[in-house]
Amino acid sequence: GGVKMEELLIVCEFSDVFPEDVSDVPPKREVEFTIDLVPRTSPISMAPYKMSASELNELKKQLEELLEKK
Numbered sequence: 001g002g003v004k005m006e007e008l009l010i011v012c013e014f015s016d017v018f019p020e021d022v023s024d025v026p027p028k029r030e031v032e033f034t035i036d037l038v039p040r041t042s043p044i045s046m047a048p049y050k051m052s053a054s055e056l057n058e059l060k061k062q063l064e065e066l067l068e069k070k
Contacts, residue, residue, distance in 0.1 A: 011018050051059065
């Protein structure tokens with residue numbers, strides 16, 4: 001079951017960026033990794049921590065520098 005890739009609207013609309021053959025997606029990895037979940041638990045919901053004005057200014061400066069490098 002499931003939807004075939006060629007049936008997805010986004011794939012049809014941008015077919016020039018999707019490979020014809022997707023049989024090797026995702027690629028085989030050297031290490032198989034799984035995350036074992038604990039039954040009856042939920043993700044931790046936390047508000048972002050606050051930054052001081054100087055930390056916020058430094059973050060903005062670094063983000064601007066990264067965007068300029070693009």
